[in-house]
Every structure is written in structure tokens, then in C-alpha cells.
Amino acid sequence: MSQKIELTIDGREISAVPGQTILSAAEEAGVYIPRLCHLKGLTPHGSCRICTVLVNGRPQSACTQPVAPGMLVENDTPKVNGLRRNLLDMLFVEGNHFCMFCEKSGNCELQALAYRFGITAPKYPYMFPQRTLDASHPDILIERNRCILCGRCVRASQELDGKHAFDFIGRGAHKRLHVNAEARLADTDAAVEDRAVAACPVGSLLRKRVGYALPVGRRAYDHQPIGSEISAAAPQG
Amino acid sequence: MTPELESAVREICAAHDRDPLRLMDILRAVQQRCGSISSPIIARIAAELRIPRVRVESTATFYAFFTAQPTGRIVIRVCNDVIDELQGGQRVLAAFEQELGIRVGETTPDGLITLTETACIGMCDQAPAALVNDVVVTRLSTDRAREIVQALRANPDPKALVTRLGDGNNGHALVGAMVENNLRYAEPAYVFSPLARGVALSKAVAMSPAEIIRAVKVSRLRGRGGAGFPTGMKWEFARAAPGDRKFIVCNADEGEPGTFKDRVILTECPDRVFAGMTIAGYAIGAAEGVLYLRAEYAYLRAFLEDVLARRRAEGLLGQSVAGKAGFNFDIRIQMGAGAYICGEETALLNSCEGLRGDPRNRPPFPAQRGYLGCPTVVNNVETLCKVVKIIQDGPAAFAEHGSAGSSGTKLLSISGDCKRPGVYEVAFGVTLRHVLELCGAEDAAAVQVGGPSGQLVPRSQYDRKICYDDLATGGSVMVFGPQRDLVHVVRRYLDFFAEESCGYCTPCRVGTRLLIERLAHIQAGRGSPDDLAYLEELGQTIKLTSRCGLGQTAANPVLTSLKNFPEVWAGRVRARSNGHQPGFDLSTAVGAAELIVGRRSAHAHAAS
Ligand SMILES: Cc1cc2nc3c(=O)[nH]c(=O)nc-3n(C[C@H](O)[C@H](O)[C@H](O)COP(=O)(O)O)c2cc1C
Ligand code: SF4
Ligand code: SF4
Ligand code: FES
């Protein structure tokens, strides 16, 4: 058996195995570290920075940082949560998010995190970017107004579907999600059952004709804040 | 796509063995030959290399020197950094526009010339400067800009623009540049000292790798590229890392605005750089070296290739280097394509592999898993030069100079409002005041030390020392006289970071633009005191949550100027008594609506 590594998160001692990330070790111990670009089963991306924690006082992304003995991790503290709130704000104003009209409402991880952090309106000014929508595919819709560039679809397509239907193009502010064709998703080998489609945390990559099928009140985050299932699984005692 | 174009692309791909790892070289060659990397060309390259087209597009759209729209046969790239601007860069740009009859970003109707702007091209000591294809033109004036256009129209060969040659090897037949070294002062002279060829390398291969690493550690040499990591320790990690194939990469990206010392080193002592790489290769057990050369320095490439060829002929590269049986080592040059972020070592490695210049997650560190997944040491040009001197003269002689925590000397690139801009070699621990005396800038009102990612130092702090523990710098020292508007300087640095962000992570991609939005607001005279607290908090968020050094330092111009020049900022904001929400400008907000209805709003312009 591999050796155990002991570390502390918000004053609680937890143990982990070598090679584990802070995020997954915390999760196993019933400590929820908020995340957006990370999805279990995919290579960590480290792009949204929502999982930022302070490790011995220094900021690190918990989804990419391996555990080390004796780490003192700050996760659920006013300072760290303040940073996360600002990052969530940035993601909202960078795109065009109209939650009330979005079929992902209630199932959207960005929205659920905003609720968890008590954000009712972003404090930063909206950027109102011009983004395109791709409805060419018979079964899948890309609504780039809501894309947060988390790369979950990109990785899921490559790592789980064995395809390369998506990738990013452009740099900096011009970075965009693109498809493996001149312009249209319809011209790629993407299929509705691809794990990439289900991987999208927001309402950017959607299956057609199933929107609003689930009524409000029965959606993923209608009753409990996102992450509750992780904290609920905390070992007792 | 015409059949000729198609066969040209095929030919280029074949000449690069249809190897996806060489995508950067392929895209560079295609851009040069075809004038753009259009959608059909991307499809063709993808088919030739047997990789997804979106993967080609991903790389092709990342770099500033690759374009989807056709450019003219000649591309004029005018440096738009603040240092050039202080010397009249904007007027030069306007003169180009006027003479060409086009705006920035456009191509002349005859398809001959495209005009664009670019970030620092490493010529701040002879600004304003521009690139005409690969040819560097310096000390521009409005008259000179007009002459250049006329000369290009008469003879569309940018090389013909070089009517006078610079000093030293700039006059070498394979360089042929008007660039000047402006080597001003070297005390003690470490980098620019005479050094017999091959001596240090012979001495090195007579030692064991462990002895070399020990010598470098004893010298307390720290990386000269900015981050200051102990070089010996980095080498030790790479040597200890498991793997048969290892690499030495020399970082010659030099993109930090205000830095140009690596350019002068590469011009005057390339042998020393390559010797340093070779010694490093011997020390860590690498057989391959890569020099990553920024696209802006393409004018040095033929010269550097020639030095490499000569070293091969002399047995200083290749099999049994310097007569050491079993030590095989060679170096290749990898060109960049216009991206400051590729100076970040993991972004640089991605670029070498034909990928976007996004930095990688760390760990693993390059010394564990770097280029092609192999243990890799990335070192700055100057660091590698220092190694040669350490091996030749011994570590003690090196550590004699400098301060307690920072041994040896540092090359500084000094530019801006000073009498003698250029490259200076000084011992670590020297005061900023002394440096300002050397370059003739006693009246400086503010000095940006360490480039935009460093700090803006006020007059009251000129007794601070240049060293890792105080004013750390990769070499950039930009001087601003009393007449300069520091808020404008900060704004221009922010523009630079926003432009150069790779866009991978949220805080850097979005946060830098939000900083600019609020700065613009203050510059327009609409700022309130709350805006300063807002900038501070936003800046801290970007600093603490960004993924790589670019984002982690991008807010520094704002943060360090708020701290060191509170009076400058206080003078630019005013408290509101009318209850208006700070940050909200009614006139702008209703502007679009006014346009639509065709009249001005009575309320919008009443009170603000
Ligand atoms: C955005 C960014 C740009 C950088 N640009 C350069 C550069 O142009 N040259 C350089 O040597 N190091 C640059 N660095 C630092 C490198 O990542 C790396 O630390 C350095 O090359 C290591 O060499 P050294 O230890 O010899 O300094 C940059 C870092 C960042 C974050
Ligand atoms: S489409 Fe969805 S999964 Fe893909 S990058 Fe955008 S937000 Fe992430
Ligand atoms: S900090 Fe900026 S440059 Fe670095 S990874 Fe993030 S977006 Fe890219
Ligand atoms: S979840 Fe770790 S950076 Fe996005």
C-alpha cells in the first residue's frame, strides 16, 4: 500500500494518497472545493481558477496541485471566497448570460455557483461581446454567448470520445471555442451521445429538443447548493 | 486555392517531413510564401500532417505573425510600446499611414504593403523602431517613415532600406543590420569580456557533470530571465530526473518591453551562449539543445546558424564534443511567431512542439517533464553566458561580485528619458540612483524596473538596490522624466498585457480588460475615489488567482503605482456629491440610443 499523506484543510486534518490533487483528496474527505473547469475523469485543466485555495498562504489551483505532507490549505475562508466571487463575476460579464431565458437554468454550474456564493448581480460592467451561435447540427446546439472557455468539451471529446471535435482558437480576448471544420458543427463527427456534449457545465453545448423537459423544482440545483452532495458525504465523527 | 498554392503548401509540409511537431516552422514558411494562412490552407496542412484541422487552426490563430487575411508582400510592424511613443512613435505611425494612404491594419490596394503595430521589438534604446518584414529600422522620424515608403515603392526589397550598418557584428555580412549595440558600461565585465574560444568547454568536459553542477551551485548563480531560480539546483533536478533523452533550451524570446540585452549578447557573443548550452547539456546529460529565437530577431538567424555550423566544424558541437568521447551534443534554432507569452518557459515548450503558446500546469516542472515529455532545462541567454565564465574562472571569482543574496553581475537594458540608453553590466547590489547617474537620468521622476511586470519606483526610493531581494529585474529599466503622465504609462502597460494574455485562465483573460475599462474611465476624467479601491481589489484578484507569471504580474503597473504614486492617482479622481453612481456615465450609456432616435437626450448632458 502506498503511504498516506496528512494535510489540513480549514483546520481539519485529512489524509490523502501520493499523486492525488488537493481537490480530489478534499472531496474524498467530504470537503467541497468549488470547481468549474474540472470534471472528474478528465485531465485537470486549471483554467477557471474557481478552485483556488491558499496553500501555506500561497495561492494554488486545487484541481492541479498535488498534495504534500503537512500542507495547510485555506478553502472556505472569506478571503478565498472573495476571490472566487470575483472570478465568477468575470465569467458572467465576459459572456452574455441571460439565466432567465436559458434552458440550462437550474442545471447550470455557473449559475449554481453564483447562488452558492450569494451573487445576485455582478459588480463588474458587462462586456456584451458579439458571439456566434451554431445550430447547424441536427441534434446539438452551440450557444457561444454562454461559453466560459472551460475546455471540458474539448477534453471530453479527445479523452472520452476518442474524437477531436472541439478546440480553442485565437488568443487572449479573442479566444473562442471552435469545431473541427471550417465553420459548422454539422461538418464534424460530433454526435449527440458524445460525452463532450454532456460535459458542458453551462448552456453552451446543448442537446436539442430536450430543453425545459424537466420542470423547475426538479433540476439539479433547485433545492441544495452545488457541492452539497460532497459535503453530505463527509465521514461522521 | 490555386493549384500553385496547393503544391506550395504540399512542398513545405514535405520539406518538414510532414511532422506535426514542426507545425511552427511549417506555418512560418506558409505565411511567408503565401501571405496568409487561410481556411483552405489550414485544411491542406491538416491533411498533409494527418491531424485535425482545428488543431492546425488552434496554433495558427495564436501567434501575431500568422494572419488569416492576406497581407502585402511587405509587412511594416511599428513598435507601439510606451518607450517608442515617448520618442514620437505615434507620429511615425501617422506618417506611415499618410504616406501609404491606408490605416493601421490595412494593406495598400496594390497588395504591396501592410501596416500594423506590434509590441516591443527589443530596440527601445534606438526607438522609435519598426520591422519591415525581417529588417529592423530604427531611430525613425516622420521624414524617415515617408522615405521608407517611397524607397519600398521604388524597390520592394526591405534589405535595401539598410543604408548604414550598426556597430560590431551588426555589420557582419550575415546580419547586415542598422541596429546598434549601445554597449555603454561594463564594470565588472563578465559577459562582454574577452574569452578564448573553446577554453571553458574544454575545461568543462575535463570535469565530471557533478563537479560542474557543484561549481554552478557554489557560484550561487540565479537565473537572469526574471524569476531568479538557482541555476545549479535546476540542473541538478534535470540531471536526477529519470529519462535517457534530455534537453537544454535557451530562452531567447526576450519579449518583456524594455529588454534588449539578449539581443546584444546574441549579436556579440553567440559562441558564449552556445558554449553555455553545451556545458549545460554535458552537466545534465542532454544530447540536444534548442535555441528559441523570437520572431522579431529573425534578422540574427542566418548569423547564428553560421556560428553553429562553425562550431560543428570545429568539433565544439556534434559527436565527441571538444574531444570528449561519448559526449554528443547539437543545437537547433526554433523560431517563434510573435507572442510574448512564449517567453514563459512552459508556453515556450508548447510552442517548440507546434502547439499554442499556452503555459502548462505545474507540476510537473520542465526539469521533470519538459520538451516532448523529457527532462528539460530552460535557461535565459545571459544565464548561459555566466556559466561559461564561472567554469573558466572558477565560482569564487564570480561570487566575489554582487551582494549577499545575489552574486555576480547583471545586464541592464536602459531606455526612455535618459541621455545614454543602452546595455549596462553592473554588479548586483548597485543602487538605482547610481544606475540613473550612469545613464544620465538624474531628473527621472519614476523608473519602471523589471519591465511592465516589475515595479514603478518613485524618486524617494532611488537608494533601493538592484538585486533579487529588493528590485528584481530581468534587465528592463525604463526611465520616465517629470513631464510624463504616469497614468498613461500604466494604461499602456495594461494594454500590452491584455493584448498578450494567452487567454487560458479567467483572471488574466477577463481581469486585464476590466482594469483597462476602469483606467479608461479615470483617464476620461470620470473617476471617483471608489475606483481606486476597485482597481486595487481587482488587481489583487488577478495577481492571486492567475495561472502563470503573466497574469500574476499583469496588475503590477496598477498596484505598484497606486502604492508608490498615490498623489498621481488622487489627482485624477474626484468625489461625487450629486449621488451619481461612480463608474456610470449617462452620456455614454445613452449614446447608441441617441444615434438611433436622431436627437440628444435632455437628461444625459445636464449634470455630470
Ligand atoms: C510572461 C513571461 C515571459 C517571460 N519571458 C522570458 C523571456 O523572454 N526570456 C527569459 O529568459 N525568461 C522569460 N521568462 C521567464 C521564464 O519563464 C523562465 O523563468 C526563464 O527562462 C528561466 O531561465 P533562467 O532560470 O536562466 O532565468 C518569462 C516568464 C513569463 C511568466
Ligand atoms: S462549450 Fe461548454 S464545455 Fe465547451 S468550453 Fe464552452 S463552456 Fe466549456
Ligand atoms: S495568466 Fe494569462 S498568460 Fe498565464 S495562463 Fe492565464 S491567461 Fe494565459
Ligand atoms: S477547477 Fe481548478 S482551475 Fe477550474
Ligand code: FES
Ligand atoms: S522596441 Fe519599442 S519599446 Fe522596445
